[in-house]
Amino acid sequence: MGTIDGFMQGLSLAVTPELLLAAFLGALAGTLIGVLPGLGPVAGAALVLPLTFAYSPAVGLILIAGIYLGAQYGGSTTSVLLNIPGDASAIVATFDGHEMAKKGRAGPALTIMAIGSFIAGTVGLTILVFTATSVSRLALNFGPPEFFALTAGGLLALARISGGSVAGGLLPMILGIAMATVGLEAATSYPRFTFGNNDLSLGLSIATVAVGLYGISEMMYMIESRDADRRPMRIGMRDLMPSAEEWKRAVTPWCRGSLLGFFFGLLPVPSATLSTFTSYKLEQTVSKHRKELGKGAVEGIAGPEAANNSAAIGSLVPVLVLGLPFSATLALMISAMVVQGIQPGPMILTQRPELFWSVVAAMVVANCMLLVLNLPMVGVWVRVLQIRRPYLVASIVLIAAIGSYSVSYNIIDVRLMIAIGIVGYVLRKLNFSLASLLVGLVLGPLIEKYFMQSMFISRGDIGYLFRSPISIGVWTLVAIVLIGGLFTPLLRRRRTRRPKPTTDETQTTDDAKNMAEETHG
Secondary structure, eight states: OOHHHHHHHHHHHHTSHHHHHHHHHHHHHHHHHHHSTTTHHHHHHHHHHHHHTTSOHHHHHHHHHHHHHHHHHHTTHHHHHTSOOSSGGGSTHHHHHHHHHHTTOHHHHHHHHHHHHHHHHHHHHHHHHHHHHHHHHHHTTOOHHHHHIIIIIHHHHHHHHHTSSHHHHHHHHHHHHHHHTOEEOTTTOOEESOTTOGGGTTOOOHHHHHIIIIIIHHHHHHHHOTTTTOOOOOOOGGGOOOOHHHHHHHHHHHHHHHHHHHHHHTSSSOHHHHHHHHHHHHHHHHOTTGGGTTSSOTHHHHHHHHHHHHHHHHTHHIIIIIOOOSSHHHHHHHHHHHHTTOOOSTTHHHHSHHHHHHHHHHHHHHHHHHHHHHTTTHHHHHHHTTSOHHHHHHHHHHHHHHHHHHHHSOHHHHHHHHHHHHHHHHHHHTTOOHHHHHHHHHHHHHHHHHHHHHHHHHTSOGGGGGOSHHHHHHHHHHHHHHHHHHHHHHHHHHHHHSOOOOHHHHHHHHHHHHHHHHHHO
């Protein structure tokens, strides 16, 4: 099946009532989750993950992907109106977005971000459609050693980059892999770390861990937040239209951000967050209005917001084509596939092409829906921000408890959710990376699987894992990331320890410069 034929088939499936409703609900829920400060796409996807198990695989994937994209749209709304980022990727929107709001240009700022998100999503989806088949064919040459290098190496790189420090990323990663070993061992069905409890023989539910790790811990953060009483400004439909000058200044940053963000989405990094900061830095370098950045410049919101959404689309490529999630939200997509009996990886495009193309086409539909939802419903999102914090927290905790219990209808899942929520809160307070833990939990079984397959093929030869050119290349990149991260603190210490010149030395140097100038003069 060709690329165009596959996409057209997927589009015909995407407009069926079931998938159309899933795309709409995902986009709506994602925007709502993004608007609510501190909740984030991971917590939202974790809350709906248990509900997706009762429907077809396409419904579950589209619902989670719609939430992921919608949260990127809605996360910047509070950045503009309240100067409170909805999640980490919306931090950059506070730099110029809230400054525009102070000048009475909050409506145009929201419009520029919404249009930029739509353009970036369209660009990203177009690149995804025309490159997915080629990437999938390349990935078909991968064997167990190559996939072990991608999963284990990618997890190490992600843990190193996302944690801020070595311990901040690697420690939660180890904890996540350890949690993945709970239950029956796949090859021999030997119980591991069940402590005689039959309820743990099936392992820890990823949905339960995700809801506790992000949902419950986020609620604890919301309870202690000092921003609970802040109220947004009112915006009407008439206030949304940017001026002709603002439209003109936004076009080039939209294009730059769209291409930059898609590239970041392919990398094993927190792409949505890093792409926004990189895009902002790029605008500071190349923009004609760079002196206005930080004071309410259009370029400061147009470029980063486009990069944010394009990165979200780009990050779907490793998930749908390689089966490798580079963020916690996408790890939940892998979980939804595994629970439905679908093996993530390059074979999905040949074995289940209708599923792949229906998800991609549904993202195109959801991208259009998000544009419609964000601009006309801006008044609704402002009212949502006015909900009192106690009612909001109580409702989300109730939904989280129901979702965890519905996985296997066992009360132990609810208890685990609360316990893991407390652990997640403590880890966040200590600046550990929660994404490393969740991705480690998802990739742990895959790492073990590819390792066992490699050992079976090579009859126990550990060197078999590092002989192919692809494996060597992946492990070389991982080593560069890890070693580079270890040397960064040392370089910073050398800079801080470097002695400053004394007053006499400075005076002597200045005198020498003056004498040289006089001589050449």
